[in-house]
Every structure is written in structure tokens, then in C-alpha cells.
Amino acid sequence: MKTNSGDAGGIQVSGMQFSYDGQPPLFVQFDLEVTPGSRCLLIGANGSGKTTLLKILAGKHMVGGRDVVRVLNCSAFHDTQLICGGDLPTSVVRGIKQLGDVPLQGDFSAEHMIFGVEGVDPTRREKLIDLLDIDLQWRMHKVSDGQRRRVQICMGLLHPFKVLLLDEITVDLDVVTRMDLLDFSRRNATRGATIVYATHIFDGLETWATHAAYIQDGELRRSERSRSSRDEGRQELALCGRVVAPRRDQAPPEGRRRLHPFRQLPFRSSRHMAYFR
Ligand SMILES: Nc1ncnc2c1ncn2[C@@H]1O[C@H](COP(=O)(O)OP(=O)(O)OP(=O)(O)O)[C@@H](O)[C@H]1O
Numbered sequence: 001m002k003t004n005s006g007d008a009g010g011i012q013v014s015g016m017q018f019s020y021d022g023q024p025p026l027f028v029q030f031d032l033e034v035t036p037g038s039r040c041l042l043i044g045a046n047g048s049g050k051t052t053l054l055k056i057l058a059g060k061h062m063v064g065g066r067d068v069v070r071v072l073n074c075s076a077f078h079d080t081q082l083i084c085g086g087d088l089p090t091s092v093v094r095g096i097k098q099l100g101d102v103p104l105q106g107d108f109s110a111e112h113m114i115f116g117v118e119g120v121d122p123t124r125r126e127k128l129i130d131l132l133d134i135d136l137q138w139r140m141h142k143v144s145d146g147q148r149r150r151v152q153i154c155m156g157l158l159h160p161f162k163v164l165l166l167d168e169i170t171v172d173l174d175v176v177t178r179m180d181l182l183d184f185s186r187r188n189a190t191r192g193a194t195i196v197y198a199t200h201i202f203d204g205l206e207t208w209a210t211h212a213a214y215i216q217d218g219e220l221r222r223s224e225r226s227r228s229s230r231d232e233g234r235q236e237l238a239l240c241g242r243v244v245a246p247r248r249d250q251a252p253p254e255g256r257r258r259l260h261p262f263r264q265l266p267f268r269s270s271r272h273m274a275y276f277r
Pocket residue numbers: 020021023026044045046047048049050051052053
């Protein structure tokens with residue numbers, strides 16, 4: 001998943017180290033390159049670090065120097081125009097687990113939320129409202145989690161993006177809406193836009209994704225380009241699983257957290273492989 005030298009944009013992470021306060025290192029010398037125009041699946045077991053990586057890419061955590069985490073040729077944390085400026089549109093649509101949904105639960109309508117976003121193309125807005133089947137009269141403190149999620153996703157996609165970070169956005173959506181949404185993200189991406197999507201649900205993603213990156217215990221274990229056809233895409237994801245699974249038994253690198261004794265037993269089932277059955 002290398003970026004050609006001179007490419008403007010994409011995502012580059014090199015030699016990243018990160019740990020939460022008082023915790024063992026989550027990432028040690030982590031490298032990742034996502035080429036501009038890619039749609040990259042971020043795959044990994046619970047707790048492998050997907051959400052944390054997306055937060056870092058979104059500039060939520062300061063990591064190392066200016067060159068460690070680069071998004072659209074800017075430092076993800078230091079260059080505030082990535083999030084605040086209109087010239088480098090980065091959109092982050094996060095799942096229910098981090099967002100907490102508190103900002104969307106007041107007594108105001110979906111219309112108030114959606115039409116409160118300025119500088120939006122009305123056609124794009126209409127398309128999203130229609131696609132997500134949003135009733136503009138919904139009161140945000142009375143709707144279901146899935147309905148609240150729809151409004152949240154709509155707001156995240158109102159503006160065109162060059163980088164879109166998706167974290168399990170589809171958990172509350174029905175399958176048809178999920179596919180429509182992924183199709184929207186592909187069709188309405190500006191030229192060269194990069195999408196990173198962390199998910200555990202692979203159905204329908206074989207042809208959507210152009211790349212897959214597998215994280216295990218805070219390390220990038222496999223990064224693959226997908227083929228264009230559906231069957232080849234499946235094989236690619238399966239290959240990704242086969243390659244990373246045997247590494248489960250390898251000793252962790254120096255400085256990494258110690259495995260719990262149970263995790264070293266030979267008969268322990270592999271949650272990682274379960275994704276590819
Ligand atoms: N705010 C925090 N403080 C301390 N540790 C954290 C914090 N957030 C996450 N962690 C830990 O970091 C590790 C990675 O968490 P993360 O949420 O990035 O994993 P994930 O791959 O997104 O998991 P899941 O698939 O369950 O969403 C976990 O062990 C988690 O307990």
C-alpha cells in the first residue's frame with residue numbers, strides 16, 4: 001500500500017509509538033501507508049487498536065513529531081486546518097462506542113441539526129436525507145439509536161471529503177441502507193479521496209474495498225491490495241487471515257505487553273481467524 005513519491009494526500013504513518021496513560025504500549029514502531037484514492041478496510045480483533053488509530057489519524061491524540069502521522073501531507077495533530085479549514089476537508093464518522101451520542105440528545109429536531117451545517121450543496125443534502133430515510137421532524141432525544149446514528153452519519157457526510165475515517169458506522173443500520181451508504185461514499189468521494197473504514201462486518205465489502213489492513217496487538221500484520229472482481233476480493237481477505245493467523249504464536253517484540261498465560265496455550269481458538277470463516 002505504498003504511496004508514490006510526490007502524491008498529494010493519502011495517509012502516512014511511520015514509526016508511530018503510542019500508549020494510553022499508565023498502559024503498556026499499544027503501538028510500537030507502527031507503519032501504514034494508504035494511497036490517495038484508496039478505500040481501506042481496517043480489520044482486527046476487539047482491542048487491537050483500530051479505534052485508537054482512527055482517533056490518531058483524526059488528530060485527537062498527539063503522537064510523536066510532525067512527520068510521524070501525516071494526512072493530506074499535513075501533520076494529523078499539529079495542522080489544525082485539516083479539521084477546521086475548508087481547504088483540506090477531513091470527515092470523521094464515528095461509531096456509538098466513542099461518540100457517546102450526548103451532543104445529539106437534546107430536544108431539537110433532525111432538521112435543526114442537518115440544516116444547521118453551513119455551506120452544504122442542497123442536492124447532496126437531499127440525497128443523504130433520502131438515502132438515510134431521515135424524518136426531519138424527529139426529535140433527537142426521542143429517537144432510537146439507529147435513527148440517531150442516521151442523523152449523525154448524514155451530518156458527517158454533508159461536506160465533500162478528501163479523507164473519510166469511518167469507525168463501525170454501520171452497526172445500527174439495516175443491510176440495504178448500509179450498502180447504499182457505502183455506495184454513496186464511493187460515488188461521491190472527490191477525486192483522490194481516501195477512506196479508512198474500521199469494521200468487523202465484511203459482507204458486501206469485497207468489491208467496495210481497494211485495500212485491507214490487518215492490525216493485531218497494535219501492529220500492522222498485513223496490508224493488501226484487493227482485486228477488482230468479487231471472488232478475487234474474497235480471496236484477498238481470506239489470504240489476509242491466513243497470513244496473520246500463524247503469527248499469533250510468535251513471541252511479542254521486545255517492549256510489547258506480556259501475553260496473559262491463557263493466550264499462549266496451543267489450543268486457544270483464534271478470534272482473528274474467525275473473521276475469515
Ligand atoms: N481512553 C483509553 N484509556 C486507556 N486505554 C484505552 C482507552 N481507549 C482504548 N484503550 C485500550 O486500548 C486498546 C485498543 O482499544 P481500541 O478501542 O483502539 O480497539 P479496537 O480495535 O477499536 O476495538 P473494538 O474492535 O472492540 O472496537 C484496548 O486494550 C483498550 O482497552
